Amino acid sequence: xxxSNAQSLFAAALVVMASSTTTCSHAxxxxxxxxxxxxxxxxxxxxxxxxxxxSADFVPPGERIATFDNDGTLWSEKPMYFQLLFALDRVKTLxxxxxxxxxxxxxASLLKGNVKAALAGGEKxxxxxxxxxxxxxxxxxxxxxxxxxIATARHPTTGRPYTEMVYxxxxxxxxxxxxxxxxTFIVSGGGIEFxxxxxxxxxxxxxxxxxxxxxxxxxxxxxxxxxxxxLPELNFVDDKAGKPVGINxxxxxxxxxxxxxxxGDLQMLQYTTIARNADDTTPRFGLIVHHTDAEREWAYDRDxxxxxxxxxxxxxPRRGWTVVDMKSDWKGVHPTERR
Amino acid sequence: xxxSNAQSLFAAALVVMASSTTTCSHAxxxxxxxxxxxxxxxxxxxxxxxxxxxSADFVPPGERIATFDNDGTLWSEKPMYFQLLFALDRVKTLxxxxxxxxxxxxxASLLKGNVKAALAGGEKxxxxxxxxxxxxxxxxxxxxxxxxxIATARHPTTGRPYTEMVYxxxxxxxxxxxxxxxxTFIVSGGGIEFxxxxxxxxxxxxxxxxxxxxxxxxxxxxxxxxxxxxLPELNFVDDKAGKPVGINxxxxxxxxxxxxxxxGDLQMLQYTTIARNADDTTPRFGLIVHHTDAEREWAYDRDxxxxxxxxxxxxxPRRGWTVVDMKSDWKGVHPTERR
Numbered sequence: 001x002x003x004s005n006a007q008s009l010f011a012a013a014l015v016v017m018a019s020s021t022t023t024c025s026h027a028x029x030x031x032x033x034x035x036x037x038x039x040x041x042x043x044x045x046x047x048x049x050x051x052x053x054x055s056a057d058f059v060p061p062g063e064r065i066a067t068f069d070n071d072g073t074l075w076s077e078k079p080m081y082f083q084l085l086f087a088l089d090r091v092k093t094l095x096x097x098x099x100x101x102x103x104x105x106x107x108a109s110l111l112k113g114n115v116k117a118a119l120a121g122g123e124k125x126x127x128x129x130x131x132x133x134x135x136x137x138x139x140x141x142x143x144x145x146x147x148x149x150i151a152t153a154r155h156p157t158t159g160r161p162y163t164e165m166v167y168x169x170x171x172x173x174x175x176x177x178x179x180x181x182x183x184t185f186i187v188s189g190g191g192i193e194f195x196x197x198x199x200x201x202x203x204x205x206x207x208x209x210x211x212x213x214x215x216x217x218x219x220x221x222x223x224x225x226x227x228x229x230x231l232p233e234l235n236f237v238d239d240k241a242g243k244p245v246g247i248n249x250x251x252x253x254x255x256x257x258x259x260x261x262x263x264g265d266l267q268m269l270q271y272t273t274i275a276r277n278a279d280d281t282t283p284r285f286g287l288i289v290h291h292t293d294a295e296r297e298w299a300y301d302r303d304x305x306x307x308x309x310x311x312x313x314x315x316x317p318r319r320g321w322t323v324v325d326m327k328s329d330w331k332g333v334h335p336t337e338r339r
Numbered sequence: 340x341x342x343s344n345a346q347s348l349f350a351a352a353l354v355v356m357a358s359s360t361t362t363c364s365h366a367x368x369x370x371x372x373x374x375x376x377x378x379x380x381x382x383x384x385x386x387x388x389x390x391x392x393x394s395a396d397f398v399p400p401g402e403r404i405a406t407f408d409n410d411g412t413l414w415s416e417k418p419m420y421f422q423l424l425f426a427l428d429r430v431k432t433l434x435x436x437x438x439x440x441x442x443x444x445x446x447a448s449l450l451k452g453n454v455k456a457a458l459a460g461g462e463k464x465x466x467x468x469x470x471x472x473x474x475x476x477x478x479x480x481x482x483x484x485x486x487x488x489i490a491t492a493r494h495p496t497t498g499r500p501y502t503e504m505v506y507x508x509x510x511x512x513x514x515x516x517x518x519x520x521x522x523t524f525i526v527s528g529g530g531i532e533f534x535x536x537x538x539x540x541x542x543x544x545x546x547x548x549x550x551x552x553x554x555x556x557x558x559x560x561x562x563x564x565x566x567x568x569x570l571p572e573l574n575f576v577d578d579k580a581g582k583p584v585g586i587n588x589x590x591x592x593x594x595x596x597x598x599x600x601x602x603g604d605l606q607m608l609q610y611t612t613i614a615r616n617a618d619d620t621t622p623r624f625g626l627i628v629h630h631t632d633a634e635r636e637w638a639y640d641r642d643x644x645x646x647x648x649x650x651x652x653x654x655x656p657r658r659g660w661t662v663v664d665m666k667s668d669w670k671g672v673h674p675t676e677r678r
Contacts, residue, residue: 207591252546
């Protein structure tokens with residue numbers, strides 16, 4: 001090999017190395033589905049700040065608590081909350097055991113396929129549907145039912161499994177926070193036992209890190225075997241002012257990072273981020289997923305029945321919360337779009 | 340150096356190495372405060388079984404959930420529950436703000452130092468004392484009060500800080516389980532917010548892994564600052580049949596290891612260890628701390644008002660639960676005894 005050849009080879013190798021470095025850098029980006037906008041930059045700056053040892057902003061790993069709303073924050077919530085779609089499916093499945101439903105609202109309308117008429121009864125109708133479909137069995141039986149539904153049901157407009165209606169950028173954010181010593185929790189208005197069977201697999205969040213709404217349960221020994229029976233009685237509503245209550249009850253410490261998408265998350269965002277006094281200088285991060293993308297997902301905020309975002313959107317600039325513009329901040333929305 | 344000297348030195352080195360190996364082996368014993376009896380052997384056999392990869396008994400780390408009662412299982416509970424002693428101290432502290440207590444039971448008797456007469460009112464009296472001392476402030480204020488008490492109060496008969504009334508062998512058991520991939524939880528009838536300020540430091544158990552009884556809280560914004568106010572209303576009693584309910588609610592999965600000391604833990608032990616069906620072959624461990632040591636601690640079981648152990652003691656042999664005889668199974672009881 002002459003010198004010139006060697007130089008050429010060396011130059012070629014440099015090019016290969018450089019391009020492979022670029023490729024690696026791209027593949028290694030923990031937030032690869034986020035565009036390089038202010039939102040992504042703010043997240044990274046915050047995480048680097050609280051994880052830099054010796055810095056005044058350093059937060060010990062145990063205190064790196066991050067809480068995430070679920071509906072509209074980690075997965076979609078249109079045309080209605082997915083758990084409500086689960087409940088409607090359950091009504092159809094259980095109908096043969098309840099001949100009386102043919103003449104009783106909200107069930108009669110539901111069984112005729114008229115969801116709108118069924119839900120016209122408001123919260124009372126929803127509560128009746130939830131209790132009829134979520135109570136009266138053991139926790140183990142309900143877990144089986146929920147797990148089977150999530151594995152087989154399909155979203156009414158996209159035809160995809162519900163677990164593919166999650167947001168790829170948020171999956172990356174969860175993993176990025178965990179890789180930086182954060183403990184990630186779900187704090188959702190949804191049913192705690194509806195979520196737990198699949199949050200580990202889908203979000204990497206184990207059952208003990210899921211906070212949600214619940215009905216009461218009762219311990220019984222049936223045929224010598226201990227069971228917990230789900231009672232048709234509300235236990236806790238983990239929404240709005242209930243979210244800080246749920247955080248305190250289940251987690252027992254104040255998060256340093258909270259993410260939501262609606263006014264149902266307003267109090268969680270306040271509780272997480274507002275400094276209590278002059279000594280309270282720990283950096284804190286509030287994030288709002290703003291649904292601005294009618295093409296890839298849905299666009300809605302102030303006037304939406306599901307996931308209304310009004311007060312929290314007004315409060316965001318004053319509190320320094322990062323409002324994620326789904327359309328411009330995310331390269332892709334759902335995981336399937338990146339395949 | 341001649342051969343003979345070299346041989347002597349070599350022999351001496353062997354002796355040193357051997358003795359240091361012995362010392363190491365002793366120092367490395369994760370259950371050093373446990374005598375080498377059947378109880379210790381059963382614990383080690385169980386842990387080795389569920390952590391042996393490829394074995395039929397292997398349990399993945401995420402499912403290695405271990406739950407521990409607190410009063411009488413991790414720390415002492417005589418002459419009465421320590422949290423009740425905290426409440427009595429609080430009554431004295433708060434008395435100047437409540438002149439009416441001088442003429443109202445159970446407070447009047449308490450302030451005269453007659454605890455027995457005060458508690459003669461039974462559960463109602465206890466509830467009044469608890470609400471008067473545990474409610475009506477923010478969660479942050481209560482945390483400060485509980486943390487200050489635990490740091491300064493002294494046990495009435497031993498004169499030691501309450502955090503030195505913990506059981507050294509149980510601290511070792513907690514650490515041993517965690518070193519083997521277990522996630523350790525407290526599941527106590529005691530107040531969840533009474534325990535959380537100190538369980539991390541004392542037991543290595545963070546706030547989010549503490550399950551306990553609770554009163555209701557309410558979210559408020561006071562002077563622009565979010566607070567949670569503790570209301571004089573019971574939320575959840577984490578005792579007896581409430582323990583499996585609490586485990587399901589807070590942890591969301593069934594433990595494979597549970598430790599208690601009284602009939603208040605019976606349902607937790609049943610829920611944890613009783614196989615649900617023929618497919619339920621996961622190894623499970625039930626442990627009962629039996630208070631048999633009147634010299635180093637207290638001796639009580641079937642007839643005790645605090646920590647009564649009767650039904651669970653009868654059920655233990657049939658269920659295969661390991662009953663720890665404090666007197667013969669433990670080398671030391673409290674940490675100070677090993678100094």
